[in-house]
Each structure stands twice: as structure tokens, then as C-alpha cells.
């Protein structure tokens with residue numbers, strides 16, 4: 001074999017003898033001579049054979065070969081000297097396997113024919129004459145150091161789409177421009193006018209990076225049929241990838257695309273190329289699901305075409321998924337405008353470091369399908385906030401363990417301070433804290449302890465407490481069972497004995513264990529049917545869980561820390577709780593302390609169906625309906641604030657008052673988890689008195705990281721009682737719940753609450769998506785219902801004036817958010833958590849309580865404004881039915897409700913009225929019906 005010829009032939013010579021009908025493109029646009037897919041690897045070179053490039057391997061001992069080819073390995077020279085690990089992802093180049101793998105089950109690389117070669121390199125050859133114009137700027141190497149497998153042999157590299165024969169090429173999108181070359185500037189050029197994506201300095205405008213919507217936005221470049229022939233300055237799209245990339249086999253995700261140089265945010269990376277399928281049948285028959293991407297045709301959101309790169313595509317076919325992707329998709333038209341089918345491309349959504357893997361986000365639907373079809377269990381992207389991290393990945397596991405330890409430390413360190421801080425001041429001054437336990441919990445907890453635990457030994461007390469907590473259900477049921485006279489007498493005697501032996505104080509451990517469960521078990525208030533917590537059903541489980549969770553934590557505590565609890569336990573008195581049966585026993589006084597021996601024998605016999613076992617009641621003030629004094633003060637100040645705002649218009653300007661646009665928010669949460677309120681679902685309604693509901697945004701929020709078992713248990717407990725949106729991502733996916741990542745939710749909230757601020761940051765959502773701030777009578781709002789019953793956000797079709805919008809709030813830009821009275825505190829704290837959890841500083845993101853106003857204050861103020869007696873409003877009735885499901889033929893509260901249009905898709909599916917969307921819509925309906933006469937509102941439809 002004449003090596004010199006091979007080298008000359010393959011790479012260096014400009015006079016490469018290509019055959020008369022070459023299938024290989026060699027001349028690059030810049031005039032540089034390249035064989036695009038000469039796959040130059042270590043000791044692997046290529047040569048021309050007829051009109052194909054053939055990969056050949058040289059013997060490792062062929063010294064002359066290696067020396068004489070040193071020039072050829074230009075790209076290779078920098079491939080081994082870097083072993084950086086950008087952003088903690090797969091290091092570059094991905095490490096060779098410890099154990100030599102071989103897909104074919106043979107002995108591994110050592111015995112493969114290309115002995116000594118660390119890479120197995122595929123030959124990607126253009127076989128399509130049309131491709132001449134479209135070659136990547138740099139050769140692309142395919143590297144597999146794992147198992148010698150190559151790419152699918154049917155795969156053909158291509159940088160242009162393959163359209164079906166029946167596609168109508170005449171059906172083009174938008175007219176071609178008539179501008180002279182150089183005249184194609186925004187506002188003038190019709191092509192530019194069709195673009196919603198702005199290019200600045202050759203990149204996507206910074207304000208649009210990350211907020212481009214693939215189904216809505218589009219970039220329209222000038223076409224070869226325009227007068228400028230598409231050669232004007234507006235060009236952003238390249239016909240083929242311009243960056244040095246390599247396709248490398250990795251251990252977990254197969255072939256992956258790595259970039260060898262940095263790419264800055266907003267840069268175009270490449271088109272997503274493949275077979276285009278337009279009709280449903282061929283889509284079903286032909287596409288390989290894991291690889292396809294769908295894009296909607298212009299002018300019709302529902303008409304999808306599928307791009308399938310499985311057999312025919314470019315490097316984008318190898319883009320893996322990452323939960324922290326660096327590429328985002330967008331639609332564009334370049335020199336061709338075929339059948340209104342836009343091209344799909346990827347731009348860098350952030351700065352990408354050299355040697356980083358190029359990744360995209362496959363989206364929840366893709367993952368749902370992958371998991372349901374059992375194709376994949378985990379995501380191997382390794383991102384810090386990965387949705388489905390791989391538990392078998394050692395690095396992930398270590399990270400998780402580290403995180404757990406940190407949390408545990410914070411938990412312990414923070415726990416004492418938390419308890420101390422959150423104790424009501426009265427408790428801090430007065431050492432005696434009342435601990436309320438129910439009759440059954442008292443009986444259960446202490447019945448097994450024949451000798452009262454002496455306060456002298458804390459260890460003994462703790463053991464007793466654990467024993468006590470684990471008392472079996474059998475003991476309890478024995479105490480309840482009916483039986484013979486003899487048994488009855490025996491039971492009475494036993495009961496008396498037990499009561500005599502009952503300690504009046506819990507142990508430190510018991511107090512600690514109870515406190516972990518905080519509000520989820522202590523909360524008994526009925527939030528108008530929304531958050532009712534019954535403990536009976538879960539008590540057994542809870543008790544076991546309490547011990548399970550509390551014991552290891554307790555064991556890890558220092559003596560000092562334990563002493564705090566033991567000391568507190570000494571000052572705690574056990575007080576019987578109130579059972580429902582007790583309450584029903586009219587006229588009977590419920591004792592406030594445990595009965596003495598001589599007291600009412602019946603005390604333990606009541607049917608207990610509700611427990612109140614919280615140790616130290618620290619969080620009461622945040623949970624109840626707006627009846628306490630704090631809420632009242634807030635309501636009064638809200639009413640005054642809104643009243644002041646209304647008076648600024650005067651009585652004559654009712655029309656202005658009516659066109660003011662308010663925001664309403666409702667949340668479903670996972671309850672109060674050590675002062676944190678994690679939102680499960682949020683609904684934001686934009687409304688005005690003149691037009692009613694203008695825009696509804698509602699979504700499930702996730703996924704959430706709950707720091708320990710106890711809190712997770714509490715969160716799950718709360719979710720089962722109310723909205724039933726699981727915390728756990730896998731269950732969520734299995735249940736088909738669509739959710740939005742918290743970061744995106746923040747954007748959605750900010751975009752509505754602070755439309756001006758958000759717009760400056762490149763965020764446009766809801767009504768403001770269209771850049772609309774104010775509109776008058778001539779606008780039209782289209783609100784459509786999607787197939788799954790979800791209300792689509794209203795679309796403002798036409799907007800006419802730029803008059804200053806009336807967005808009521810502290811000042812024009814900081815809008816108030818109206819909330820249900822009993823949810824107000826929860827909404828504020830959910831917002832706080834959203835913000836603190838993402839750790840991002842969002843300017844003006846609403847977390848201060850004065851940004852939120854209670855709905856009753858709102859209605860009060862409006863009523864007073866038109867001198868109506870606000871007190872006449874029956875708030876209880878107005879909002880009481882919020883948690884009551886009303887379906888089908890039943891009497892309904894609102895016309896929309898009759899069509900089941902109030903619910904979010906998930907809650908509608910499971911017929912669960914604890915739905916944020918429904919609560920928000922109904923509340924708005926309540927507001928309108930209450931103010932209808934006073935403001936002469938023409939609504940209710």
C-alpha cells in the first residue's frame with residue numbers, strides 16, 4: 001500500500017482524482033480542500049477507491065506510516081490533550097471503558113483486526129449529488145472507543161431535508177421581497193416583517209434567547225426568489241454546521257455530539273434535518289419515534305409535520321437529551337419556502353464551552369412515552385437538576401449522599417433555631433407548653449408502659465416513648481371490642497390501672513418525633529372543604545413512619561441537642577384532644593387535662609375519629625381562614641389601599657375602573673413543610689370588570705426536591721388529602737400529569753405580574769405575548785378550548801392603541817395579586833419558595849405581602865366605591881362552595897362549569913375539585929356576580 005498516495009489522495013491534494021460521477025464532495029466553499037468525512041483517527045486513514053472513500057487501518061508497527069502521516073492528523077493533535085469536564089458533565093473525550101467491551105461478545109479491542117487502535121471510526125460519505133453545496137465546515141469524526149459498533153449502515157449523512165413527492169412546492173409561505181440587495185432592513189423588507197425572531201450582530205437578540213416559542217415564533221430569511229436572491233445582510237442560517245464537532249460513543253447515551261470549540265449564546269448551530277412526513281399514515285409507519293421532532297406548519301398550529309433523521313440526517317440526529325440543555329429549537333425559512341413547512345434549527349441558548357456535549361431537551365412527553373414503553377428508566381444527562389437522575393450512577397449517588405448529609409446537618413442545626421423562632425412569644429416566656437394528644441393516642445401511647453417512665457432518666461424515657469409509639473393496633477382494638485360481662489369488668493379494671501400509670505409528660509424523643517410532623521397532623525381546620533385532614537386512616541402508618549424517620553435523626557443528635565427536647569418535655573403537659581365523638585356529646589364538658597382516677601370513666605370510651613397529636617403548636621397562625629386578627633388587619637389595610645386607588649378615578653370614571661386589569665392567583669400546595677410552602681399547582685387569571693376573564697394560565701409545577709423523608713411524607717400526606725398531584729416525578733409521569741418546571745413558572749408569573757419589567761428581560765407571556773398592553777373596543781379576544789378540555793389562553797387578535805394600561809397596583813408597574821382570603825398566606829409563601837428554590841434573582845418577583853390583596857377586601861372596596869353596603873355580602877356563601885365538585889347535570893355555579901371548563905386537565909380527569917384553576921375561575925365568577933348590579937356588568941358567560 002502506497003501510503004503517500006493515500007495521504008495525498010485523501011486530504012492534502014487539491015487535485016484529488018474524483019471519478020466522473022463523484023459521490024464524494026471535496027471542494028469546500030472557501031476553496032479549502034477537504035474530504036468532509038475523511039475520518040482521521042489514530043492510525044486510521046482513508047483513501048479513494050473508485051469514487052468512494054474507504055477507511056483503512058495501518059499496522060501499528062508501520063513506523064514510516066505514522067511519521068509520514070503526521071500532517072494529516074491535524075484535528076487529532078488536540079483531541080487527547082484536553083480532559084476537561086465542562087459543567088461536571090461527561091469529560092472530554094469520554095473515558096475509555098475500564099473493562100474492554102465488545103458488543104459482539106468477543107474478546108474486545110485487543111483482538112480486533114485494527115489491533116492497537118483506540119478508535120473505531122465510521123465512514124460517513126455523501127452519496128447525494130445535491131449535497132455538494134452543503135458540507136460541514138470541518139470534517140466530522142465518528143469515534144467509538146467502547147465496542148467497535150459503527151453507525152447504522154443505512155444512515156446517510158445529509159444537510160438537507162428529504163420532502164415527500166406530493167408536497168406542493170408552489171404553496172409557499174409569505175411573499176418574496178422586492179428589495180435591492182442591502183435594502184432588506186426591518187420594517188421595510190416584507191420577509192423581515194414576517195419574522196418574530198430578531199437577529200442582532202449575527203445572533204439571536206439577547207432578550208429573545210430562551211424565550212422563543214417553537215410553535216409560534218419564526219425567522220423568515222430572504223429567499224433565492226427574492227430580488228436580493230437571499231444574499232442580503234439578514235442571513236443567519238448556515239447550510240451546514242460551522243463548528244468542529246465529533247460524534248463520540250459514550251457509555252450510557254450512545255453516540256453523542258461534542259463540540260470542540262466554544263459557542264456563544266444566540267449563535268446558530270445547525271438545522272434538524274431528516275425525512276419529512278406530512279400525512280398521518282406515513283408518520284405512523286415510518287418514523288422512528290425516539291429520533292423524530294415535530295414542527296407545526298405556518299398558519300396552522302395543529303397541522304404538524306414530522307422530521308425523522310433516523311436514516312437521513314446530520315449531526316443533530318445525535319443530540320442527546322439534557323435537563324440543562326444548551327441548544328434550543330426554533331423555526332425558520334431560508335432560501336426555500338416549501339409548502340409552508342418551516343425548517344427547524346437549533347441555536348445556542350447559553351454560552352457553550354469547548355468540549356461540551358451539544359444537547360437538547362426532549363420534553364416531558366418524550367420521557368413519558370420512553371418510561372411508559374419501558375425503553376428508558378433514567379436520564380443520564382448528569383445535570384444538577386436532572387428530572388430522572390440515575391440512582392445507579394456512582395457520581396449521582398455520591399452527590400445525593402452529600403446533599404443528604406448537608407441537609408441533615410442543616411436540618412439539625414436549623415431545627416432548634418426554627419422551633420425557637422417559631423414558638424409564639426407567649427410560649428417563649430412561659431415554659432409550660434401545652435401538648436395536645438387525643439384520647440386514643442394517650443391510651444395507645446402509654447398503655448404498654450406499665451411503669452411510668454421517670455423523668456430522671458432521659459434514655460429510659462426515650463425507650464418508653466418509642467415502645468409507646470409502637471403500641472399495636474390490636475391493643476387498641478381490644479380496648480374497643482364488645483365482650484362478655486367478665487371481660488367488661490376486666491377491661492374497666494385495666495383501664496383504671498392504665499390511667500393511674502399514665503405519665504403526664506412525654507419524653508424528649510416523643511416531643512421531637514411529633515414535632516417533625518408539624519402541621520400536617522396538627523392541622524384540623526377545615527378550609528372550606530379544601531384541606532381537611534383526617535388522621536384516623538393514616539395513624540398506624542404515621543406512627544411507624546414517625547419512629548422510622550425520627551429514630552435515626554434522634555440517634556445522630558448530640559447530647560446537647562437532645563437535652564433541649566428533654567428539657568422542653570419536662571415542661572409539657574399532656575392534654576387530651578377533642579374527638580369528633582366528644583364534640584358530638586352535647587353538653588358534656590371535655591376535660592382539659594388527663595382525668596384523674598376519680599374522674600369520668602367514660603373518658604377513654606369515645607369513638608375517636610380525629611387526632612390532634614402535634615406536640616408544640618408553632619404554625620397555627622399561618623393556616624387558618626381569614627378570621628384571626630392578623631388577617632383582619634391585612635384585609636382592612638387592603639380594602640383601604642384599593643379604596644384609595646378607586647377614589648383616584650372618582651365616581652365619574654367608572655369606565656376606567658371597569659377596564660382596569662387585575663390578576664387573580666390560586667395555589668394548591670404540599671402544605672407547610674417546616675415553614676416552606678411548596679406549590680403543586682398555580683392558576684393565574686387576568687380579569688377586568690368590563691371583559692371578565694381575559695386570560696387563564698394554570699399548570700402543575702415541578703419537580704420538587706424535598707430535603708428529607710419526614711418532609712416528603714408530610715408533603716405526600718397533604719397532597720393525598722387535597723389535590724392529589726404527586727411529588728414524585730415518576731408517578732407524575734406515569735399518571736400523565738403535564739407539569740411546568742419551576743423556572744418557567746417564575747417566568748410566566750413575572751410576565752403577568754410585571755409585564756413591563758418582564759418584557760425588558762425578553763419575556764412575553766399571556767396577553768403580553770403579542771406585545772399588547774392596552775386595547776379598546778375594537779379588539780377581539782379569541783378563547784378556544786383545546787381537545788383535552790383545557791382552556792387555551794385568550795389570544796388578542798388585534799390591538800389598536802398604545803394608551804397607558806391600567807394595571808392596578810402599588811404603582812402602574814407593580815400589580816396587586818388578588819387571592820382568596822384563606823389562601824393569601826399560602827400564595828405569598830409559595831411565591832417565596834419558588835423564588836428561593838430556584839436561587840435566581842428576579843427583579844420585582846412578587847413575594848412581599850403588600851403585593852397581594854384578599855378577595856373580600858377587593859369586593860368590599862369596590863362596593864364602597866359605589867356606596868353599596870359591603871357588609872351585605874355573604875362571603876361565606878360566595879366562596880364556600882369552592883371545594884365542592886359540580887359536574888354534568890348537577891346544579892352548577894357558573895356557565896363554564898357546566899362545560900367542565902374550569903378545571904385543569906388533570907383535575908378534570910380525576911374529578912377532583914381541589915384544583916387551582918377551578919378555584920381561581922370560580923372566585924372571579926363570585927366577584928362578577930357580586931358586583932354585577934352595582935357596576936352594571938354585562939357578563940356571566
Ligand SMILES: C[S@@+](CC[C@H](N)C(=O)[O-])C[C@H]1O[C@@H](n2cnc3c(N)ncnc32)[C@H](O)[C@@H]1O
Nearest residue numbers: 253254255290291317318319320321379380381
Ligand atoms: C435522538 S437519539 C440520540 C442519539 C443516540 N445517542 C444514538 O446513539 O443514536 C435518542 C436516544 O439517545 C438516548 N438518550 C439520549 N439522551 C439520553 C439521556 N439523557 N439519558 C438516557 N438516554 C438518552 C436514548 O436511548 C434515546 O432513545
